Amino acid sequence: MAYSKYSKKYWRETLHAYLFLLPSLVILSIFVFWPIGFSLVLSFFKWDYTTTEKYFIGFDNYKELFRLSYPIDMNIFYAALNTAIYLITALILVRFCYFIAGLLSKYSKPAKIYSVYYGVTISLGAIYYILRNIVANLSMLHIWLGLTFFVIALISIKKIKKSDAHIQLMDSRPWTKIILVVAAYLFFSMIVVPKSYDLVEYFKLAKESSDFLKAIYNTVYYVILAVPTQIALALIIALLLNRNIKLRSLFRTAYFIPFVTSVVAVSLVWQWMFNDQFGLINYALSWFNIDKIAWLKEEKWTIPTIAIVSVWQRVGYTAVIFLAGLQNIDRSYYEAAEVDGANSLQKFKYITWPLLSPTTFFILIITMIGAFKVFAQIFILYQGLPGPVNKSGLTLVYYVFEKFYNEQRMGVASAAAYVLFIIILILTMVQFKIGRSRVHYES
Known part of the structure; x- marks a missing residue:
């Protein structure tokens, strides 16, 4: 029976609901909402942990992020x-x-x-x-x-x-x-x-004069390499696992295991595999008469190396989500296409891909957000350094870590974190805008 929202019963049930939610709200307030709000306020102050005094400096921390250490011949x-x-x-x-x-x-x-x-x-x-x-x-x-x-x-x-x-x-x-x-x-x-x-x-020129611009450049480079590769490989794996093959459950488990394995353990194994003297990858390349590559020592291989490790670790998780989306497609569509004489490529183009667009949209968002937060692989592969030379592995999260942990400049670190938040927010909004007209939901 419906009742007025201003009745005593309504307010009593509302109060009970909020009382049940109160423990979660308290925990979220302490560990999520308060740090977010405090870091936003802190980004407008100068505070280096060496003193209890905090000085309000407005947007100077944000200006410092984009300040060049020496002028460049470009405007x-x-x-x-x-x-x-x-x-x-x-x-x-x-x-x-x-x-x-x-x-x-x-x-x-x-x-x-x-x-x-x-x-x-x-x-x-x-x-x-x-x-x-x-x-x-x-x-x-x-x-x-x-x-x-x-x-x-x-x-x-x-x-x-x-x-x-x-x-x-x-x-x-x-x-x-x-x-x-x-x-x-x-x-x-x-x-x-x-x-x-x-x-x-x-x-390209300014990044050599500003660590923060280099961090943005390296992060975008990593996202461009890792995100499309991870999604494409995961889709191929999901399509193969969706077929009626032997030992299908074993393959699913094998692909998913790297995702649940510790990032530290995975990075240490890949550190050995990337070794330029006795690493497994260079040994495999020697079969094709390819010279040894200094994966962990040359600047140009830093971001590709990190991308390889990340894609290998997360591709199984993405494939499982794709597989769930594939199994959610009604088989009657494929049966009707077979009656009309459609081949495998046509069924994928006109049935699988359009009906898989909601899953792809979700994967694209979470994969891109995760790629912008890459840190652990760099820290382990290069033993606490942002790359082998010239900070070639410096990313946005690593920049925040350096300013916060090594230099203890809390204001600058908070400002950098909020710039990263704004970048991710803008990209997510753009994806939602595009997704409204490109995502097709099965009716």
Whole structure:
């Protein structure tokens, strides 16, 4: 029987509910809410633990995080302006392709016209990107990125099915819009203003003058390496484990064991495996006549090494979540697809992947948040140091640890922690915004 929210019975039941919640609220207040609030207040004070006196200094701690130890020959506002110009020009080019394809559709096949514009734009951007990095003698990572875009361009130049009512442009395939925008960005960053620099180049130079900027750069680099790799491998493992194979339970347990194993134990084992003299990885590489790699001694291998350890440890947990999502898909969809003659690739593209999007969305959020908090692997692999040389393994959490534990500068450490919180919050909000239109829930 319904009763008024202002009745005595309502207030009595509400009071009883809060009394049951009171122990949890007290524990959360002591160990969660109070530290969060206190650290926010502390980020505006100067306090180094050597004295009980705290001095209010406003935003000076935040300013110190981004202060450069020596000036660099670049201006951040000019770099931001160039980046904005590149992106705007890229978006204009995308709309220009729409416009031209629409005009020429009266005289030729729309799908063929669109394919040519799409492929040519990506090809030009990729080729110029490769040439620029070869001339500039940059790392092979940039060259491989350009080659990847070039291969995507070749694959994309194919006949696109056209609708009876209108041209099927990129609105039906969101990932193609991203590829085209990136390609156009690369193209115009080298043709329109080839001698200018953007935010990426600014941070590459500025990170050598600021530990905090280097921590941001290393953390983002790690996230880009670890998150897509972990999700892709976990999905492949989940698809294999979802099949009717022998010893399936044994394989599931084997993949999940690294996740429940101590991070310290895992890092110590990998420290031995990465040894450049007698490590197991270099021994395996010697079978293919590949020279020994100093995994734990060279700066360029620091972040990839940390990413390998992290992915190996967490891929089993991600695979189990994917597996739960796969088993939640109704088998009737696959049975209907088999009746229509769909192959395995078509069933994955049109059934598995769309219905798995809620699980993928959840995994993407928790994986990215976890990647931004990487610390233990670095501390163990490099024996308490932020990398072998030049602080090549310094991440945001490690920066907070150094300021808090080693230098005992509580105000700076709190400010850095809140910058990390803001970065994660913004990325999570962006993912939720995109997820509203990209996540499909089974009805």
